[in-house]
Amino acid sequence: ILEKTESGSDARRRILNIAVSTILLEAGFDAADKMSLETLTEMLQCFLSEVGNSAKGYCELSGRVEPVLGDVMMALLNMGINLHGLEQYAARPNRHVIQPPQQ
Amino acid sequence: MQMSRIGSPSVGMDEDSGAGHALSDFLLQLENYNPSIPDSVVAYYLNMSGFESQDPRLIRLIALASQKFLSDIVNDALQHCKMRTSSQMTQSSKNQKGPKEKKYVMTMDDLAPALQEYGITAKKPHYFV
Numbered sequence: 217i218l219e220k221t222e223s224g225s226d227a228r229r230r231i232l233n234i235a236v237s238t239i240l241l242e243a244g245f246d247a248a249d250k251m252s253l254e255t256l257t258e259m260l261q262c263f264l265s266e267v268g269n270s271a272k273g274y275c276e277l278s279g280r281v282e283p284v285l286g287d288v289m290m291a292l293l294n295m296g297i298n299l300h301g302l303e304q305y306a307a308r309p310n311r312h313v314i315q316p317p318q319q
Numbered sequence: 320m321q322m323s324r325i326g327s328p329s330v331g332m333d334e335d336s337g338a339g340h341a342l343s344d345f346l347l348q349l350e351n352y353n354p355s356i357p358d359s360v361v362a363y364y365l366n367m368s369g370f371e372s373q374d375p376r377l378i379r380l381i382a383l384a385s386q387k388f389l390s391d392i393v394n395d396a397l398q399h400c401k402m403r404t405s406s407q408m409t410q411s412s413k414n415q416k417g418p419k420e421k422k423y424v425m426t427m428d429d430l431a432p433a434l435q436e437y438g439i440t441a442k443k444p445h446y447f448v
Binding site for chain 2: 239242247253263266271282284
């Protein structure tokens with residue numbers, strides 16, 4: 217079981233790595249050294265955990281069980297995330313979708 | 320008691336009611352939109368921190384927000400990289416002229432100042448495994 221979970225987290229981590237690499241390529245970088253790639257991957261993982269934690273906090277604070285859009289927004293705003301231009305970012309032309317892992 | 324419970328979220332919502340309205344419209348569009356990061360991966364990390372939602376749109380919104388966050392930082396790092404390489408190019412342009420193809424390589428030298436602007440301090444560890 218330990219080996220199974222190990223490979224599972226590796227697979228997720230690899231997908232985050234691919235995601236960071238795609239973002240770098242989209243921005244116009246041609247290459248990256250291992251440490252900066254790993255730093256950004258770690259940041260992405262922390263970002264997701266932090267949003268989840270914070271949104272859950274706001275959700276439970278208002279006595280709900282299931283998070284709603286407002287909770288997620290409060291979490292993002294409280295983290296100082298700039299949400300302007302998110303729609304344009306979503307519609308950017310050269311985006312690349314990563315294949316989800318096989319279950 | 321009741322007042323403060325209702326009052327505190329509405330204070331936060333007042334500041335961004337415009338953005339909030341646009342975002343709820345945007346959320347409807349996320350129904351058939353795929354962000355780069357697969358839903359299952361994002362959902363896993365969210366579940367790890369206690370967030371559980373049946374609504375895939377919220378997960379997609381978070382995935383998009385995280386992508387944009389990194390994208391903004393990476394763009395800043397690219398500007399740093401371009402500035403650094405162009406100053407190096409002008410120094411070495413005396414020796415070799417003609418357009419040399421530029422290759423942008425991200426290093427910690429570019430990333431660290433970009434992160435610093437966002438209030439994140441990244442330090443180079445003494446060793447890296």
